[in-house]
Amino acid sequence: MDDMLERLEALIRDRQSNPVAGSYTNRLFADGREKIAQKVGEEAVEVLIAALRQSRDEQIDELADLFYHTLVLMAELDLSLDDVKQRLRERHQPR
Numbered sequence: 001m002d003d004m005l006e007r008l009e010a011l012i013r014d015r016q017s018n019p020v021a022g023s024y025t026n027r028l029f030a031d032g033r034e035k036i037a038q039k040v041g042e043e044a045v046e047v048l049i050a051a052l053r054q055s056r057d058e059q060i061d062e063l064a065d066l067f068y069h070t071l072v073l074m075a076e077l078d079l080s081l082d083d084v085k086q087r088l089r090e091r092h093q094p095r
Helices: 004-017 024-031 033-053 056-076 081-091
Strands: none
Touching: 004 024, 004 056, 004 081, 024 033, 024 056, 033 056, 056 081
């Protein structure tokens, strides 16, 4: 698997620690947890709409937006992709 999600996670964390003027990511962090969570919800709705009514390219764009905003929320919550991967491993171990 490509490490793009890990690279994006690292970039988001870097912006969180080292703000850059004009950065959209930093604007999200400045808006706070509630606004970030709200944005994730909005993106999820846009994914649903795209899934039902839009082209493949639009579906991919909306899913990419959802992944990005979810990673921003995870950083705000001090959660990582490794945390999520570990939980998925736990859920999918043979019983």
